[in-house]
Amino acid sequence: MKKKIIRITTIPASLRGLLKGQLRFMSNHFEIIAVSSKLDGLLKEVGDYEGVKTIPVEMTRKITPLKDLIGVYKLYKIFKNEKPIIVHTHTPKAGTLGMLAAKLARVPYRLHTIAGLPLVESVGMKRKLLNSVEGLTYRCATKIYPNSYGLKNIILENKFTTEDKMEVIGNGSSNGIDTTHYDPSRYSENDKKELRKKLGIKLNEFVFIFVGRLVGDKGIHELIDSFVKFSSTQTKAKLLLVGTYETHRDPLNSETVEIINNNKNIIHAGWQNDVRPFLSISNALTFPSYREGFPNVVLQAGAMNLPCIVSNINGCNEIITNNINGIIVPVKNANEIYNAMEALILKSKDELNIMGGKSRDLIISKYDQSFVWNAILAEYNNLIEKHIN
Numbered sequence: 001m002k003k004k005i006i007r008i009t010t011i012p013a014s015l016r017g018l019l020k021g022q023l024r025f026m027s028n029h030f031e032i033i034a035v036s037s038k039l040d041g042l043l044k045e046v047g048d049y050e051g052v053k054t055i056p057v058e059m060t061r062k063i064t065p066l067k068d069l070i071g072v073y074k075l076y077k078i079f080k081n082e083k084p085i086i087v088h089t090h091t092p093k094a095g096t097l098g099m100l101a102a103k104l105a106r107v108p109y110r111l112h113t114i115a116g117l118p119l120v121e122s123v124g125m126k127r128k129l130l131n132s133v134e135g136l137t138y139r140c141a142t143k144i145y146p147n148s149y150g151l152k153n154i155i156l157e158n159k160f161t162t163e164d165k166m167e168v169i170g171n172g173s174s175n176g177i178d179t180t181h182y183d184p185s186r187y188s189e190n191d192k193k194e195l196r197k198k199l200g201i202k203l204n205e206f207v208f209i210f211v212g213r214l215v216g217d218k219g220i221h222e223l224i225d226s227f228v229k230f231s232s233t234q235t236k237a238k239l240l241l242v243g244t245y246e247t248h249r250d251p252l253n254s255e256t257v258e259i260i261n262n263n264k265n266i267i268h269a270g271w272q273n274d275v276r277p278f279l280s281i282s283n284a285l286t287f288p289s290y291r292e293g294f295p296n297v298v299l300q301a302g303a304m305n306l307p308c309i310v311s312n313i314n315g316c317n318e319i320i321t322n323n324i325n326g327i328i329v330p331v332k333n334a335n336e337i338y339n340a341m342e343a344l345i346l347k348s349k350d351e352l353n354i355m356g357g358k359s360r361d362l363i364i365s366k367y368d369q370s371f372v373w374n375a376i377l378a379e380y381n382n383l384i385e386k387h388i389n
């Protein structure tokens with residue numbers, strides 16, 4: 001009989017996006033159950049796609065004490081009924097509720113993956129509260145998996161847990177990347193010409209692309225400020241934004257939104273189910289985020305042969321080596337983003353191809369999805385073997 005493992009995220013979009021395909025792979029070796037909030041039928045879609053059983057438990061992304069206690073109780077009942085050998089959580093709220101409930105239910109192995117620490121941008125009493133909650137999650141877990149080495153160092157600096165309780169699986173990343181899916185050779189020159197024409201981008205224009213949520217902590221204010229200055233002198237440059245605004249969480253200021261909407265050199269393509277065509281027509285990624293765990297966007301862009309301008313934060317500075325496969329800039333520094341843009345636009349096409357090629361080679365060798373999945377599988381098997389012995 002297969003051993004039972006329960007995987008939990010706060011919302012099903014994280015199961016679908018952050019862990020896509022991984023549950024299906026693991027179900028070849030274990031009985032996998034996915035637990036998340038029930039939102040618009042998405043949890044059922046995840047279950048159908050991954051081929052695993054799903055159980056809905058409502059969880060909020062905010063601090064909601066009463067709802068959180070109800071969530072802990074429901075998770076506890078599930079664990080007592082299903083008797084998993086491993087509970088593995090992702091995302092902050094699922095981590096806290098899942099690890100506490102799993103400890104109360106005496107689940108043998110309680111694993112939590114850290115893919116970013118939103119609290120690092122918080123201050124005052126909110127920061128103290130978030131620190132306490134983070135510490136509770138780590139105390140209830142038997143093992144913590146930061147998905148980058150830089151994130152591991154931040155956790156140690158904040159003294160959330162001890163080094164012996166942590167491990168970075170493989171080389172980092174929660175799910176790796178399918179490098180056969182993110183492959184620039186899938187797109188012909190004609191495909192790229194047609195999309196550029198549709199977006200109003202000329203063939204001789206240099207395209208900087210950003211992919212992600214259009215919010216403050218992704219560095220959008222600095223990116224827009226630097227590009228406005230840059231495009232005033234470099235007339236053959238475009239900034240392509242692929243993503244949506246989040247007005248309820250960290251909204252952009254009105255001045256930045258107005259520039260995005262009215263600057264003829266900025267193209268806002270909105271949300272896209274498939275970002276690959278947009279990466280294929282671009283010359284470089286710009287990703288000046290304030291904080292990340294291990295950024296999938298940089299993996300995707302690198303796999304598509306793009307040199308990347310990234311901020312000097314964990315994850316980003318583990319994928320990009322300065323002036324080798326991209327340029328690393330200080331956090332919240334519009335002037336340095338401008339300088340990096342200038343450095344890349346002045347390079348020849350061959351030089352850019354060499355930088356992008358080095359990104360793809362690195363990702364294939366260290367972050368290919370099959371490598372990451374097998375590293376997680378090996379970790380599960382090692383834990384189960386210890387339990388049996």
